[in-house]
Amino acid sequence: xxxxxxxxxxxxxxxxxxxxxxxxxxxxxxxxxxxxxxxxxxxxxxxxxxxxxxxxxxxxxxxxxxxxxxxxxxxxxxxxx
Numbered sequence: 001x002x003x004x005x006x007x008x009x010x011x012x013x014x015x016x017x018x019x020x021x022x023x024x025x026x027x028x029x030x031x032x033x034x035x036x037x038x039x040x041x042x043x044x045x046x047x048x049x050x051x052x053x054x055x056x057x058x059x060x061x062x063x064x065x066x067x068x069x070x071x072x073x074x075x076x077x078x079x080x081x
Contacts, residue, residue: 006074008032013070017063022056024063028071042066 009028016027026034041053042063054061 004076006076009034009071009074011070013068014066015068017067019058024054024056024058 009032012028012030012032014026015029016025018025018027023035023037026036028034037056039053039055041051043051052062054063
């Protein structure tokens with residue numbers, strides 16, 4: 001995996017989520033947009049023992065609870081198959 005740095009997301013608030021059949025867009029305050037088109041997972045600070053893994057198409061999720069929350073940390077990990 002190339003060296004990628006997403007630290008610029010720290011402190012940004014998630015304002016909008018857009019779901020498509022095979023993509024998900026995160027729209028942050030300040031105009032930053034992050035589009036995901038591959039399997040991903042996330043862990044919330046309040047529930048750090050429960051990582052949620054998503055594949056497309058996403059039929060149900062709890063991602064909406066991230067709305068109006070600020071990014072506290074970002075980690076990139078290569079997902080195992």
